[in-house]
Amino acid sequence: MDITIRSCFLPHDDPDAALAFYRDTLGFEVRDDVGYGGMRWITVGPADQPGTSIVLQPPAADPGVTEDERHTIAEMMAKGTYAGILLATADLDGTFERVQASGAEVMQEPIEQPYGVRDCAFRDPAGNQVRIQELR
Numbered sequence: 001m002d003i004t005i006r007s008c009f010l011p012h013d014d015p016d017a018a019l020a021f022y023r024d025t026l027g028f029e030v031r032d033d034v035g036y037g038g039m040r041w042i043t044v045g046p047a048d049q050p051g052t053s054i055v056l057q058p059p060a061a062d063p064g065v066t067e068d069e070r071h072t073i074a075e076m077m078a079k080g081t082y083a084g085i086l087l088a089t090a091d092l093d094g095t096f097e098r099v100q101a102s103g104a105e106v107m108q109e110p111i112e113q114p115y116g117v118r119d120c121a122f123r124d125p126a127g128n129q130v131r132i133q134e135l136r
Contacts, residue, residue: 005052007043010083010128011059011073015040017125018056025102026087028054054085077127080107084129092134096120099132110134 012018019042022028028044031053035041039061045053059065059073059082076082089095092110099122100106107121107129118134 007053012056012126080127
């Protein structure tokens with residue numbers, strides 16, 4: 001099989017804050033920014049990886065989600081337990097300093113993990129966990 005990862009989805013509850021974090025802090029390029037029905041979908045990704053994207057979406061966009069489920073999603077986002085993404089960089093310390101300087105909530109400073117990776121973690125403006133591993 002020849003399968004690649006095209007897109008992943010992360011929820012946002014403030015499109016402007018999400019855009020500022022993923023574009024301005026992480027340096028991703030904006031590939032699309034679509035509004036519909038009072039909601040906004042923003043597609044971002046690394047400039048050197050045009051085939052891989054993150055779609056930042058409103059969590060209430062799925063019409064199959066009930067009001068109770070929307071409430072649960074909002075609670076989980078606020079706790080940082082709803083969604084996350086794992087990124088990688090060759091310069092973990094420099095990336096950590098840049099993200100920390102943006103005011104992002106630090107969950108974990110760069111450390112060597114017992115399972116063989118060195119990484120750090122932040123929360124994006126919607127509470128999603130953003131882990132960043134060091135490429136070796």
